[in-house]
Amino acid sequence: MALTKRLLQAIGGVGVTSVLSVGWIGPVQAEWAESVLDASAEYRTNDDVNLSVFNDDEKSDKLLRGVLGFSKIYQFDAGIADYTRLNIGASIELQDYSEFDGLDRVNPGVALGLTHKFGLGPDAPWLNLHVSGVVENVDDSDRNKNIINAGIRLGRRFTPRFDAAIDWSYDKSNGKDDLPVISPGLPSSVYDLQRSIITAIGNYQVTPRLLGSIRYSYLNGDINGECTVENVGFLLTVIDMTAHTLDRTFEGCRYRFDGYANTLGLSGSYALGPHTAINFGSVWSKGGTGRWLYRQNQLFVNFSYRH
């Protein structure tokens, strides 16, 4: 019921943001090119959903995730003309956790991307500037936050079978201001996060129907996680904690510190047709500071549709 209510609120948000986005494009000398509909349904397991650096505090969960997105791609018709495109999209994401219902969420978002291809043909490199915004409406409202992300991506197809891209992005989250303060003098704003992320992506066609992908990213900036009240006291003495508060969903303490994370993803896509695919894969993350690291492993399988 709570998820349904959140969904209705979010749909309203997407509608407003879409109208604003399309209105924004008005004065630009661009010509409508195409519309793209994206939809996916996913099942995912996560063995450290609370990102705890203490093994005993790690909590695992499974979730169903659905994403519906619509984007319009505009083709510039002057100057750099045929090689530049503007992508405006709106999406809505639903996450339904099996055990920790407090993590259920509905995330409406908008995205804007400007892509320029440096020449003619499939091997020409391309550059993409992207900005996106997401409003996270979480069942545990302490976790509500707005996220903006901006970045630049450079990609190239090296052969018909292999393409690669490198991406740098800056990510800023704004959480609630009125979270419970545990220690006077230490802020409670654990969901206010700022980080930069460098990502490298490679895709290789194993067979005409099977694509293998590798994705590595390095995150530098704010990390947050959760542990028991007892452990957070110890953690305060060994790391430079920048915020902490109570965590209703995991019944412990949420904390924030400056750190880093390495994430490696291996995935496969099996094409069912030109518009549909089954994607599957695994994502391993290790992040924290010094020897205080969380280790998170995720497995996922999804059905994706794009038209």
Add this chain to the structure above:
Amino acid sequence: MKASSNIAKFLAISLMLVCVRAGAATLNAEVVSSKGKPVRDAVVFAVPADPAVLQGIQAQKQVDVDQVDKEFIPYVTAVYRGTDVNFPNSDKIRHHVYSFSEAKQFEIPLYTGAPEKPIHFDKPGEVALGCNIHDWMKAYVFVCESPFFTTTDADGKASLTDLPAGQYQVRVWHPTLRGKPEDTGQKVSLEADSAPQIVQFTIREKKLWKPWRAPTSTTGGYR
């Protein structure tokens, strides 16, 4: 009087048809891969030993290669040299068609509907087509040096009919063909009004890849 006039017309037309078909021969071809699987969309063409046979034969006025659901239709189009190929775009979005091939280099910048003018293909050989927006869009025009050509069906079979009697070298081409069409040549001698001759080709194939189209978990790429 009127009935006898009609009979005379019928006889005259029948005689004309017999004259046109007199001396014509049929060639049936079958193309399979080195693994024995039928090869679809292979172009089978017969090059006459006597170039005089080609005199007076005009290329087709215009052939279409369409674009539907962000794919070229058909995948392989065979034409006689000198043919104009039009690239109508049946999608509601714009495409940007190009080719880097030696036999024909051209570019039709973004357009919807029909381009302003067709592309003239006058040099024999294969022409690989692409779309600069949708990298996965791939198709081929094969420009034949002979007007006697056809393409194979899903069973790898094709028929060349109404061939003038004489000596020919029959060749095959396919996008995956390893080597040149000349290497596949088979000499045949066709006699007028004889039973169809059968030519079989077993071609060595190379792997041909086209950029991925289906959605993936690592979104991105130029599109």
